[in-house]
Amino acid sequence: MQRATFTALVLLTLGSTATACQDKRAPELVTGYDLTLIEPISGDCGSPSVILSSVSQSFGPAYAYSNSRQALLADQRFRLVDHESTTAGEVYIAAHAYNDGYALIARCGDAATCNHLAAMHKTLVRSSRPQVLCGSMPGLGAQVAAFRPIDPSKDLPGSGKAAAACARLSACQIVTNRATPDDPLLACLKEPEKFKLDCAKRPSCAEVVTCLQQP
Structure with a gap:
């Protein structure tokens, strides 16, 4: 009886551990977009980012960036998080002061995600000109507004x-x-x-x- 109980506890523990590990796995890479639409960065870039959209100062720091939000709502496979992440497949987006205006900046956990995010944006917002960068971004200022993760009930x-x-x-x-x-x-x-x-x-x-x- 004791042995059976011990075995059950071990199996329960292993099952819980497996579930926890599964929950923490990195999200799968979003693919299927034409990377020739953009200028992709090297896959070994350690600090990838994308300028998704930029506007003049007259639009103000609270500009909604509805084109970008609706593109991300249409394809919800990208995992948006509320902090900068080094996890492959995760994206943190925020509005920043940029040159003489503002820009919506995405920082990705890996270069491939930023490349495909930019390609998705260019595909779904045809007039957009997303730019993928590696490393520092000339002209980038402080964050001026958060970009709330996609919520179909609100967006x-x-x-x-x-x-x-x-x-x-x-x-x-x-x-x-x-x-x-x-x-x-x-x-x-x-x-x-x-x-x-x-x-x-x-x-x-x-x-x-x-x-x-x-x-």
Whole structure:
């Protein structure tokens, strides 16, 4: 009886240890984006980062960066964390003073993640020009605002948020069909009244696209 109890305890301990180890494993690398769209950095870079977007000083430090947020909402495979990390696959994003304006900066646990993050951003926000860097970043100032990790319950565009709605419509169309023609984001921003902005409130990109296709 004692031996059976001891064996059960050992198995329980091993199971708990295995579960704990599994929970701490590094996230898998996001792939599937065309790296020729960007200038990737070497895989052995020890301090990789990406300038996802930059704006002039007139936009202010609290600028929402809705294009970037909606791209990350459309492809939620990137693991955003609330601190700088050295874990492969994890990304910390924050807004910084940058030259004479501001920029949204992503710092990754490894170079491959930064390369694929930049490629994803360029794919889903076609007018963007993400830049992947290794090491110091000339012109970078202090952090001015945090970039909250993606939360589908909070990040779907609300009423009156035309820019965010256009960004979501565009990102969802492209993430579900890379052959989507032209630049749907710029077309929507130019004439938002011609687009079904309410479709951006759908919880999944598949539902967004279905909504757009309905007469």
